[in-house]
Amino acid sequence: MSRITQLLRFLRHNPRITTGFAILGCMLLLWVVGMATIGTSKAVPLSGPPDLEPSARYLLGTDSAGRQLLPVIIAGMPLTLEVGLLAGGVGLLIGALLGFTAGYFGGPLDTLIRTAADVMLPIPALAVLVVIASTIHTLLSVEVMALVVASLAWMYPTRTIRSQVLSIRTRAYVEVGRFSGESHLDIIFGELVPNLLPFLAASFVGAVGAGILAAIGLEALGLGPQDKPTLGMTIFWAIYYGATLRGMWWWWGPPIVVLILLFMALFSIAQGLDRYTNPRLRRAG
Amino acid sequence: MSAAYVVRRVLLFFVVVWAATTFIFFLPKMAPGRNPVMERIGMMVATGGVNTGGLQQMVEAYQKKFGLDKPLWEQYLTYLSDISHLDFGYSLMLYPTKVVDVIWTAMPWTIGLLSVATLIAFALGTILGGLLAWPRAPRLIQYLLPPLFTFSVVPYYLLKLILAYILAFRLRIFPMSGSSQYGVVGSFSLGFALDVLYHSILPALSIVLASVGFWALGMRAMMVSISGEDYMLFAEAKGLRSKRIFRGYGMRNALLPQTTTLALSLGTILSGALLVEIVFGYAGMGAVLFRAVTAFDYFTIYGVVFFIIVGVAFATLVLDLTYPLLDPRIRYQKN
Numbered sequence: 001m002s003r004i005t006q007l008l009r010f011l012r013h014n015p016r017i018t019t020g021f022a023i024l025g026c027m028l029l030l031w032v033v034g035m036a037t038i039g040t041s042k043a044v045p046l047s048g049p050p051d052l053e054p055s056a057r058y059l060l061g062t063d064s065a066g067r068q069l070l071p072v073i074i075a076g077m078p079l080t081l082e083v084g085l086l087a088g089g090v091g092l093l094i095g096a097l098l099g100f101t102a103g104y105f106g107g108p109l110d111t112l113i114r115t116a117a118d119v120m121l122p123i124p125a126l127a128v129l130v131v132i133a134s135t136i137h138t139l140l141s142v143e144v145m146a147l148v149v150a151s152l153a154w155m156y157p158t159r160t161i162r163s164q165v166l167s168i169r170t171r172a173y174v175e176v177g178r179f180s181g182e183s184h185l186d187i188i189f190g191e192l193v194p195n196l197l198p199f200l201a202a203s204f205v206g207a208v209g210a211g212i213l214a215a216i217g218l219e220a221l222g223l224g225p226q227d228k229p230t231l232g233m234t235i236f237w238a239i240y241y242g243a244t245l246r247g248m249w250w251w252w253g254p255p256i257v258v259l260i261l262l263f264m265a266l267f268s269i270a271q272g273l274d275r276y277t278n279p280r281l282r283r284a285g
Numbered sequence: 286m287s288a289a290y291v292v293r294r295v296l297l298f299f300v301v302v303w304a305a306t307t308f309i310f311f312l313p314k315m316a317p318g319r320n321p322v323m324e325r326i327g328m329m330v331a332t333g334g335v336n337t338g339g340l341q342q343m344v345e346a347y348q349k350k351f352g353l354d355k356p357l358w359e360q361y362l363t364y365l366s367d368i369s370h371l372d373f374g375y376s377l378m379l380y381p382t383k384v385v386d387v388i389w390t391a392m393p394w395t396i397g398l399l400s401v402a403t404l405i406a407f408a409l410g411t412i413l414g415g416l417l418a419w420p421r422a423p424r425l426i427q428y429l430l431p432p433l434f435t436f437s438v439v440p441y442y443l444l445k446l447i448l449a450y451i452l453a454f455r456l457r458i459f460p461m462s463g464s465s466q467y468g469v470v471g472s473f474s475l476g477f478a479l480d481v482l483y484h485s486i487l488p489a490l491s492i493v494l495a496s497v498g499f500w501a502l503g504m505r506a507m508m509v510s511i512s513g514e515d516y517m518l519f520a521e522a523k524g525l526r527s528k529r530i531f532r533g534y535g536m537r538n539a540l541l542p543q544t545t546t547l548a549l550s551l552g553t554i555l556s557g558a559l560l561v562e563i564v565f566g567y568a569g570m571g572a573v574l575f576r577a578v579t580a581f582d583y584f585t586i587y588g589v590v591f592f593i594i595v596g597v598a599f600a601t602l603v604l605d606l607t608y609p610l611l612d613p614r615i616r617y618q619k620n
Contacts (some may be wrong), residue, residue, distance in 0.1 A: 008538065016518060061379040081519060119300050119301050121295065121549070121552075122551070122552060122597055122601045123304070123305055123552065123594050123597070123598070124551075124552035124553070124555050124556050124593055124594065124597050125512075125552065125556070126552075126556035126559070127556070127589075127593045128308060128312075128594075129589070130314070130574065131308070131309060131312050131588060131590055132312055132442070134578055134581065134586055135313045197315045213440060213578060217440070217560055218440065220560055220563070221560075221574070221575060221578050222562065222578060222579055223576075223578060235446075239564055241515060244446060244453075244454065245454075247454050248448070253447075256447065259443060260439050260443070261436035263439070263440075264435070264438050265436075
């Protein structure tokens with residue numbers, strides 16, 4: 001019981017985190033209801049007449065290929081989230097590995113990792129992603145795309161985690177661990193990681209958001225998985241068939257609304273976690 | 286600013302450019318057991334139609350240049366020397382045109398749109414963010430916070446779709462797409478300049494609206510943490526005028542991390558702007574990239590990507606070199 005009151009207190013004191021999770025929760029609820037009542041079987045072409053406005057029968061209308069757009073949204077939401085979680089997770093994992101190695105051990109390894117991150121950082125990820133995605137285009141599944149995005153998502157986490165590790169590795173409790181004969185791994189996982197957990201959580205949320213953003217960008221270029229109705233591919237088809245010129249707001253509108261809600265939720269959670277770890281920021285309200 | 290810093294910084298620029306070139310050379314070669322470029326050319330020849338003879342010549346030229354008879358390192362060196370002459374070969378979709386020429390015509394559009402929009406957004410966002418955290422600013426400004434927050438999470442090109450629907454499709458105030466009146470040849474006349482300006486308002490507005498919130502939120506957080514500093518209290522105690530404290534003590538100091546963020550996010554800004562161009566059919570690099578990707582015109586893709594990377598690296602270099610002018614504390618000595 002006390003666990004629950006603790007959680008409630010945490011949520012009350014961190015309104016941003018609460019807001020973020022509330023938005024995510026509402027979206028999840030809507031998705032479950034949509035899955036149960038409508039399903040995703042009508043998200044494929046020729047499931048209805050083309051170019052229909054929203055009506056009682058076709059709730060969000062249809063696109064030019066005859067996909068029903070409500071099922072498309074229901075099918076696309078988890079795909080988008082999957083890419084984000086996978087890309088953000090893998091990117092952060094690589095970043096944490098490199099960041100901890102560089103920050104904790106220092107020396108030539110640190111110089112090497114830092115230089116690599118510095119060289120890669122100014123390279124716009126989208127540009128390199130376009131080269132990769134257009135090369136392996138026919139082999140591209142949702143998972144492969146997530147890994148492609150992750151391959152360029154580690155530099156920022158590496159830099160920030162490294163500087164965090166640098167600042168806490170000289171603290172007294174780490175020194176105590178070292179003098180009492182703990183191994184490097186014990187110190188990293190016993191002393192450093194637990195202390196950086198809120199920071200790593202904030203980095204993870206940020207990385208997920210960045211991953212989704214990069215994936216949507218690739219998809220809007222038409223470089224996403226061709227056979228899956230991801231939200232970005234829906235936007236690509238809408239642009240490709242001139243949906244704006246034809247006033248078909250029901251085509252591009254709903255995916256944008258879903259994406260905006262998703263980004264707002266992630267941004268809100270990330271900011272909340274930032275405030276939780278850095279009390280100085282709390283004054284900013 | 287020490288000479289060592291400048292040298293190190295310029296060196297990093299060249300390393301970035303070299304890394305990018307190497308990427309573009311090796312990445313397509315990693316595709317399992319195939320050569321996408323040759324496949325694409327083969328397909329174009331097979332489907333016939335346009336310029337088969339020309340393509341034939343191109344295949345020969347291509348094979349001679351990157352032929353499998355030569356070892357990989359030799360191919361790589363040839364490639365590096367070609368790139369240093371800005372020779373990216375011919376565009377596959379616009380065959381007799383060279384990739385560089387396609388890029389030269391597109392580049393001014395992107396640079397013009399992007400630099401103006403980013404400067405406006407950065408300046409506006411920074412001032413707004415400063416005022417948001419300033420207790421003596423008009424209360425009215427506080428109401429801007431929720432909309433700024435909302436806009437800041439929307440990718441530029443998605444915001445553009447919404448703006449174009451409302452302002453161009455419904456209200457018909459601005460043109461739907463394009464970068465100038467269709468069919469009008471560019472000239473140095475006032476009419477043409479106004480037309481270009483008119484067409485660029487909507488894409489620029491999407492970029493400004495979507496990024497002004499980002500800068501405002503960052504600046505606001507910075508100003509809040511600065512307002513607790515001792516020197517702010519000291520300025521207050523000296524009886525300086527509020528305006529002076531705001532500008533000289535608050536903004537001046539909060540601006541530094543803001544500039545660092547600008548340097549770090551140039552790549553993201555450019556990616557977003559390219560997608561705006563695509564959604565808009567604007568005549569810049571983004572539109573070229575989009576057409577190249579849909580036509581699998583690999584030479585053009587590689588050329589555009591190279592220019593994008595060099596452009597961002599160069600802009601970052603310029604910002605890094607001007608940073609010491611903003612922050613006199615920095616002497617940039619080693620460690």
